[in-house]
Amino acid sequence: MTKTSKNFRNAEHADFFDQVYAVTKLIPPGRVTSYGAIAAFLGSPQAARTVGWAMNASHLQSGFIPAHRVVNRNGLLTGRHHFRYPTLMQELLESEGVIVVDDQVRDFNKLFWDPSKELI
DNA sequence: TAGCTGACGCCCT
DNA sequence: CAGGGCGCCAGCT
Numbered sequence: 309m310t311k312t313s314k315n316f317r318n319a320e321h322a323d324f325f326d327q328v329y330a331v332t333k334l335i336p337p338g339r340v341t342s343y344g345a346i347a348a349f350l351g352s353p354q355a356a357r358t359v360g361w362a363m364n365a366s367h368l369q370s371g372f373i374p375a376h377r378v379v380n381r382n383g384l385l386t387g388r389h390h391f392r393y394p395t396l397m398q399e400l401l402e403s404e405g406v407i408v409v410d411d412q413v414r415d416f417n418k419l420f421w422d423p424s425k426e427l428i
Numbered sequence: 429t430a431g432c433t434g435a436c437g438c439c440c441t
Numbered sequence: 442c443a444g445g446g447c448g449c450c451a452g453c454t
Contacts, residue, residue, distance in 0.1 A: 324450060343436050347449080353437080355449040360435035362450085380436065387435030397435095 324350065328362040329369055331423050335377040338404040339421040340413055342381045349423035364390055376400040383416030 322330070327350050335341055343363075344356035352358075359378070364387075366373035376397045380386045385408065388397040398408045407414040 344438090347436080352449060354447090356436035356438095357434065357448085358436085358450040361433095361452085363435055365451085375435080378435080385435090390435055 324352070324355070324358065325362045325365070328359050329366065329373055331427070332363075332366070332373050332375065332378060333371070334423070334427065335374055335421055337374075337377075338406060338419070340377050340379055340383070340401070340406065340416070340419050341421045341423060343378060344381050345420075345422050345424065346378065349427065360387065363387060374400075377421075379413055379416075383413035383420075385411040385413070 331346050343359040346359045347353055347355040363375040366375045385397050388394050391397045401408055
């Protein structure tokens with residue numbers, strides 16, 4: 309009410325962050341998606357950035373949020389510096405069978421999991 | 429209180 | 442083809 313429209317912040321609708329976390333939890337192991345894809349699924353295509361911000365705070369959540377399965381639209385591990393240590397994101401992905409070369413997910417198009425298409 | 433700044437992505441020069 | 446601007450939501454100064 310000060311600036312941005314926080315009007316959807318009511319009991320019926322969960323916070324944008326909560327919705328982001330809910331979707332992120334649904335990403336199957338060994339698959340990846342993008343910040344933008346999650347934002348688009350939630351109806352705010354331009355809020356991709358905010359999804360990244362949510363991931364930044366994901367470790368504060370009670371449950372486990374597989375933030376490592378969210379990369380940028382080119383399959384780049386842009387968020388790796390925000391893990392406990394920089395290579396952890398890649399290690400987590402590789403533990404699920406995802407190959408990462410030069411901070412880039414191999415076969416990104418094949419492994420891409422689009423909530424807008426998978427979550428019907 | 430107002431403004432800045434992100435783990436982004438699209439559009440415009 | 443590359444570089445810059447802007448929207449989006451939330452938190453920090």
